[in-house]
Amino acid sequence: MDGVLHQVFSGIASGGIYASIALALVMIFTATHHVNFAQGEMAMFSTYIALTLIEAGVPYWGAFVITIVFAMVVGTIVQKILMEPLMNAPVLASVGVFIGLLFIFNSVAGWIFTYTLKPFPTPFGEGGPLLGGFFSRHELGSTAITVVVLFSVWAFFRFTSLGLAMRAAAFNPVSSRLVGVPVATMLALGWGLASGIGAIAGMMVAPIVFLDPNMMGGVLLYAFAGALLGGITNPLGAVLGGFLVGIIENLGGAYIVGTELKLSLALIIIVAVLTLKPAGLFGKVLASRV
Amino acid sequence: MQPETKLLEVKGLRAGYGETWAVHGIDFEVMAGRVTALLGANGAGKTTTLRAISGMVKTAGTVDFNGKSLVGMKTEAIAAAGIAHVPDGRGTFMELSVEENMKLGAYTRKGDQTAEFDRMFAYFPKLKERFRQQAGLLSGGEQQMLAIARALLLKPKLLLLDEPSFGLAPLIVREIFDIMRQIKDREGVGILVVEQNASLALDISENAYLLETGRIVMSGASSEIAKDEGLRRSYLGY
Numbered sequence: 141m142d143g144v145l146h147q148v149f150s151g152i153a154s155g156g157i158y159a160s161i162a163l164a165l166v167m168i169f170t171a172t173h174h175v176n177f178a179q180g181e182m183a184m185f186s187t188y189i190a191l192t193l194i195e196a197g198v199p200y201w202g203a204f205v206i207t208i209v210f211a212m213v214v215g216t217i218v219q220k221i222l223m224e225p226l227m228n229a230p231v232l233a234s235v236g237v238f239i240g241l242l243f244i245f246n247s248v249a250g251w252i253f254t255y256t257l258k259p260f261p262t263p264f265g266e267g268g269p270l271l272g273g274f275f276s277r278h279e280l281g282s283t284a285i286t287v288v289v290l291f292s293v294w295a296f297f298r299f300t301s302l303g304l305a306m307r308a309a310a311f312n313p314v315s316s317r318l319v320g321v322p323v324a325t326m327l328a329l330g331w332g333l334a335s336g337i338g339a340i341a342g343m344m345v346a347p348i349v350f351l352d353p354n355m356m357g358g359v360l361l362y363a364f365a366g367a368l369l370g371g372i373t374n375p376l377g378a379v380l381g382g383f384l385v386g387i388i389e390n391l392g393g394a395y396i397v398g399t400e401l402k403l404s405l406a407l408i409i410i411v412a413v414l415t416l417k418p419a420g421l422f423g424k425v426l427a428s429r430v
Numbered sequence: 431m432q433p434e435t436k437l438l439e440v441k442g443l444r445a446g447y448g449e450t451w452a453v454h455g456i457d458f459e460v461m462a463g464r465v466t467a468l469l470g471a472n473g474a475g476k477t478t479t480l481r482a483i484s485g486m487v488k489t490a491g492t493v494d495f496n497g498k499s500l501v502g503m504k505t506e507a508i509a510a511a512g513i514a515h516v517p518d519g520r521g522t523f524m525e526l527s528v529e530e531n532m533k534l535g536a537y538t539r540k541g542d543q544t545a546e547f548d549r550m551f552a553y554f555p556k557l558k559e560r561f562r563q564q565a566g567l568l569s570g571g572e573q574q575m576l577a578i579a580r581a582l583l584l585k586p587k588l589l590l591l592d593e594p595s596f597g598l599a600p601l602i603v604r605e606i607f608d609i610m611r612q613i614k615d616r617e618g619v620g621i622l623v624v625e626q627n628a629s630l631a632l633d634i635s636e637n638a639y640l641l642e643t644g645r646i647v648m649s650g651a652s653s654e655i656a657k658d659e660g661l662r663r664s665y666l667g668y
Contacts, residue, residue, distance in 0.1 A: 301533065308523055308534050315521035318484060319584060320509035320538040 146274050147390040153279035154348070154362075155386020156286030160341035161356075161363030162382040163290065164334035166375050171310035171327050172223065174234045175364065175372075176334070178241035180356030182218075183338035185245045186211040187346050187355070188253045190339075191260055200263045204343060208336045215335025219328045249353040260346035282344035289340055290379055293333070297375075306330055358403055362389060365409040371423020381420065385409060435462040437588055437620040438483070442491040445475070445482035452478040454644040455491065460588060465614055465621040467631035467652060470641035476624040477518050479641070480590045483622075484508055484515045495588065510538045514581035515590040521580075522573045524566030528557055531565045535580030543583065550579040553609050571602035578610070582617065591623040595630060603627070607634055632656040 161179060168176040186207050193203035218241065226234050264281030275283075297303035308316045309326035316323050342356065349355055362385050370381025385406065393402040419425045438460040445453040453475040460466045468476050482489040485505045493500040500508055509515070514535075523531050532550065536543045551558040554575040560568060565576060574594055581589055594610070595603040607630055614621060614634070625631035632638055632652040640648035640655070648661065655661060 301537070304526075304530055304533060305537060308526065308530075311525050312521065312523050314486070314517065315523060316534070317486075317505035318509055318515045318517060318521060319534050319580065320506050321534070322504075322506045 142274075143394070144391070147394045148387055149274040150279060151387030151390035152383060153275070153283045153386070154345070154389065155366075155383035156283045156290075157341045157345045157359060157382075158363045158366045158386050159290060159379040159382025160286050160337050160344075161359060162367035162370070162378040163293065163375055164337045164341075165363060165367045166372055166378040167310075167330055167334045167337075169367075169372050170307075170375075171330050172234065174231065174238065176241075177235075177238040177360070178245060179334065179338055180360030180363070181242050181245035181249070181353075182211065182214065182335050183342035183359075184351075184353060184356040185249050186214070186335070186339035187260065187342035187351055188249055190343050191258060191346075191351060192253075194261060200261060204263070204340075207343065208339050211339035212332035212336040216328045216332040218335075219331035220324075223331070224324060224327070246353050253353070255353055257350040257352045260343070260351045262347040278347055282347075285340065285344060289337060293337065294376070302329075306333075358406075361403060361406040361410075362386070365406040365413075368413045368420055369409055371420030373423045374420070377420055377422030380422065436460075437462040437496065438622065439494045440483070440492065441494075443479065443482060443493060444490040445478045445487050447478075447487060452644055453482065453641075456639075456641070456644070456646045458639045458646065458649065460620045460622050461637070462587070462620050463618050464637065465623060465635040467628075467635035467638040468622060468624045468641060469628050469631060469638055470626075472626070473643070474641040475644040476641055477592055478644075480515065480517075480592050480622070480624055483590060484513065509584065512585070512587040513590065514584040514586035514588070516574075516577045516581045516592060516594065518592040518596065520570075520573050520577040522565050522568070522576060524564070526565055528560050528563055528565050528568070528576060531576055531580055532557070532583055535583030538584060546583055546585075550582065553582075553612065554579055571598050571606065574598060574602075574606055575609070578606075578613070582613065582619075586619055589619045589621045591621060593624055593626060595625060595627045603630065610634060628662075629656070 161183065164179050165175055168174070168179070189210050190203045190207040193206055194200060198206070222237055226237060262278040262281070264277045266277070297307055305316070305321045306326045306329060309321055309323040310330065313323045345359055346355065363382060366382035366385040367378040368381070369384060370377030370379065372378065388409070389402055389405055392405045393399045397405060413420060436459050440459065441457050442455045443453060444451050444455050456479065458466070468479060470476050478487060481487045483493055483500065485500065485503050485508050489501055491501070495511065495513065523534060532547060533543070536546060556572050557576060557579055560572060565573065568576060594606055598606070611634060623631055623635065632655055635652045638649065638652045638655050639646050648655070
């Protein structure tokens with residue numbers, strides 16, 4: 141029984157990371173109706189910036205904040221330069237750009253930082269397990285951080301007028317312009333925010349999986365599975381889906397398929413959701429009038 | 431408010447999409463505090479004209495608002511300059527609540543909007559009942575009321591209304607036009623209303639322009655146009 145509980149708690153810890161990336165995916169999806177395949181690679185690249193800063197002697201939390209700001213700026217620039225001209229382009233053009241971005245970030249990271257695995261520090265200390273041995277210090281700390289981040293993002297969108305304007309710009313750009321919302325700026329800010337959330341997830345997962353340019357490949361798949369499971373049209377659903385996938389991954393990996401085949405669980409979830417319940421558990425069934 | 435002030439002056443306006451023009455050089459004006467109607471059949475270019483004023487389509491010619499040219503300005507800047515546009519299809523933020531729709535209407539306004547919201551509830555008590563509900567669940571008439579409230583919360587000098595009667599039951603249409611009459615008397619805004627329902631539009635407006643395939647074929651005082659039986663039969667169909 142203790143083993144099961146341990147796997148569940150570990151699942152919650154990695155689920156928090158999937159939930160963060162899933163939320164970033166949903167934010168971009170709501171605005172563009174596309175999945176940003178480069179979300180994970182952008183997060184990985186930001187994590188390298190954090191490592192570079194830490195190695196240069198910047199204290200962890202200083203590097204943490206600078207990295208988030210860097211990621212937000214990069215996200216905003218990517219939207220302004222690459223996505224804005226594609227606003228009315230066909231689907232495949234955007235998908236092409238997302239995949240191109242994935243390879244660019246991956247290769248540039250490999251070129252600058254090499255493909256060797258690098259250890260990434262945890263700010264929570266290496267000490268013994270907590271809470272009856274079910275949580276490692278890093279798992280507990282990173283779960284706390286992700287929960288705080290997810291809650292802050294929710295509060296930002298729910299209670300601030302900037303958050304409301306960003307939601308409006310994503311849902312209905314035409315009406316938003318007519319009430320005076322600068323839609324292009326809002327979309328760029330959305331990209332910045334998504335990229336910032338991704339960077340936090342990257343810095344939280346790196347101490348567990350080690351940092352290398354392919355670090356986020358698996359994470360992105362789990363996050364995508366989480367977003368689909370919860371419903372890619374529903375941010376809260378995607379977050380819950382992310383946590384669920386984390387738990388499923390850990391339990392399944394420990395007791396059913398073994399660690400080698402864990403990633404296939406993500407693919408099974410993706411296929412199962414798309415065939416059985418395409419809207420996800422909490423998503424809206426989209427209907428359009430013709 | 432001086433009723434004789436020209437609020438909007440349009441000269442040689444051409445507007446269209448992609449390679450083609452839908453409006454071929456039209457002149458009209460909207461006086462401050464008055465209602466001007468733009469009439470015409472489907473495809474006459476009424477909606478395109480409104481979109482041109484709001485900078486949503488390809489535009490050439492002169493569009494002066496309070497003496498300032500709007501051509502080339504971004505839609506959001508035109509809104510911030512004081513032009514509220516209720517688009518065709520009402521432009522409701524379906525996923526958001528009535529409250530959030532109204533907050534977005536007041537996006538360009540600073541400070542507490544409680545008094546402004548109450549003023550809107552006086553016109554549209556339904557919105558108060560539905561305040562917390564999702565706007566997409568409102569009936570067509572309620573969505574039209576929400577759209578007008580959203581536009582008025584911008585505190586516009588000019589209100590553009592695109593077919594406020596579209597798709598609504600006659601009783602609801604009458605209710606909405608009654609409220610528009612009150613708004614006209616109390617708010618002091620210039621209103622440019624596009625309508626297929628010519629009798630309603632002529633009834634509420636002081637001046638009217640008749641559009642046919644992108645050109646103005648007739649203009650004048652609404653009361654005169656309404657009296658001209660031949661014109662009514664041939665162009666307005668009632």
